[in-house]
Amino acid sequence: MDEIELGTTGETVSPLCLGTMRFGSSTNLEVSRAILDRYYDAGGRFLDTANIYGTGVGDPGESESELILGEWMSDRGNRDDLFVATKIGFEYDDVPRSLDPDLVKREVEKSLNRLDTDYIDLVYAHVDDRETPLEETLTAFDRLIESGKVRHIGASNYYGWRLARANTLATERGFTPFSCVQPRYSYLTPHRDADFDPQRPATDELVSYCDEHDLTMLPYSPLLGGCYGREDRPIPDGYVTTENRLKMEAVQDIADRKDATGNQVALAWMVQRDAPTIPVIGCSTVDQLEENLAALELNLTAPDRSRLDGIETLGGLS
Ligand SMILES: NC(=O)c1ccc[n+]([C@@H]2O[C@H](COP(=O)([O-])OP(=O)(O)OC[C@H]3O[C@@H](n4cnc5c(N)ncnc54)[C@H](OP(=O)(O)O)[C@@H]3O)[C@@H](O)[C@H]2O)c1
Known part of the structure; x- marks a missing residue:
């Protein structure tokens, strides 16, 4: 698996990041470990929790x-x-949704403990916190970076303008900026009224900011539950549009022609974007993982690409 650069971190990482959101809940321990083993043996080195x-x-x-x-x-x-990579900031149990400096420090310490490690390569702000001043959160992250407990920071579920504000502040005040971004993003485009709150889909503005400032995008839910290749998964709520029906037909045609699956075409479309893009893949079986890893070998031709990109989208994201 050839590694690629990750945003402004100066590091290289695997081109597919393994998402582990369901490990220990709907994916049991044995299967979770089998997925980890297979990903690692295939050369994968980038984990998301x-x-x-x-x-x-x-x-x-x-x-x-x-x-x-x-x-x-x-x-x-x-x-x-x-x-x-891990993330902090969402509410759970008796912990509030917040990026308050004390909470940032406390949650990172807890993650270090659970991960049984002295350092975390990438910590995301999992959600924006409009109550805590950005400089307070960035100062808290900086202290963790100075102590060696955190190496890089990223932003997830941020609006483009908030990310721009945070990174401008970081540049002006000498804080470490967010070096990559994790939004909700897939080949199908949500319709304008779709509400996934607190999740934030990538918008044109966010994508353009990332491309302009060399921030790698790490799309989560890249397969929308596997809907590109499963009859039991219709186009999800928030995505049912005429354009997306046409997109699904294009995906299926290309998949049939290439003896691939629709999910592989959707992943290949993402990893072959002009700007660096690393899907955070979720799998609940080793077979799904195998199929998704094989998407790295699927080359889309220029006509395939222009067909996929040529279908009108609300935001024109490609
Ligand atoms: N930052 C955030 O706010 C945020 C939010 C959500 C997720 N994430 C991250 O992104 C990762 C992926 O998210 P997600 O699980 O929502 O991704 P997804 O791509 O929307 O869905 C993954 C699911 O799709 C199905 N699938 C995957 N590969 C398949 C294949 N080859 N063939 C058929 N079905 C397939 C499986 O469903 P079944 O299990 O039903 O078979 C799998 O659990 C998470 O693990 C997490 O690390 C981050």
């Missing part, structure tokens, strides 16, 4: 996903080979 993933399953307030990753890394002795 969060302090809220799998809370409410085991001990109160504990992220089962982080615990599973921590135990697996410790058993395999491979922590230093991996690039581990």
Whole structure:
């Protein structure tokens, strides 16, 4: 798996990041570990978790996903080979939704413990917090970076203008800026009235800001539950439009022609964007993972690309 640069971090990472949101909850321990093993053996080194993933399953307030990753890394002795991302800021258990400096410090310490590591490669602000001044949150992250406990920071579910404000402030005041962005993003475009709150879909403005400032985009829910290749998964709510029906036909035609699946075409479309884009893939079986890894080998031709991109979209994201 050829690595690619990650935003402004100066590091290289795997071109597909393994999302572990369901580990320890709907994906049991045994399958979670089998998925981790297969991803690692295929050369994957980029893991995505969060302090809220799998809370409410085991001990109160504990992220089962982080615990599973921590135990697996410790058993395999491979922590230093991996690039581990987690996220803080959403509410869970008795922890409020916030990026207050004390909470940032406390939540990172808890994640370090669960992940059984001295450092986290990337910590995302999982959600924007309009109550806490940006400089207070950025100062808290800076202290963690200075202490070596956190290496880089990213932003998830931010509006483009808030991200621009945070990174402008960082430049002016000498804080570490957000170096990459994790929005909701897929080949199908949501309709204008779709509301996924508190999730924030990528907008033209966010994408253009990222492209202009070399911030890698790491789309989450890139397959919209696998809808590009499963009869049991219709186009999801918020995406039912004429354009998206045409998009689905184009995906299926290209998949049939290439003896691939629709989900592979949707992932290939994403990783072959002009601007660096790393999908955060979710899989609940090793077979799904195999299929998604194989998407890296699927080359879309210029005519395939122009057909996929030529279908009118509300925002024109491509
Ligand atoms: N930052 C955020 O706010 C945020 C939000 C959501 C997710 N995330 C991250 O993004 C990751 C992925 O999110 P997601 O699970 O919502 O992604 P998704 O791409 O929308 O859905 C993943 C699901 O699609 C199905 N699937 C995946 N590959 C398939 C294949 N090859 N064939 C058939 N079905 C397939 C599986 O559904 P079944 O399990 O039903 O079979 C799988 O669980 C998460 O693990 C997490 O790390 C971040």
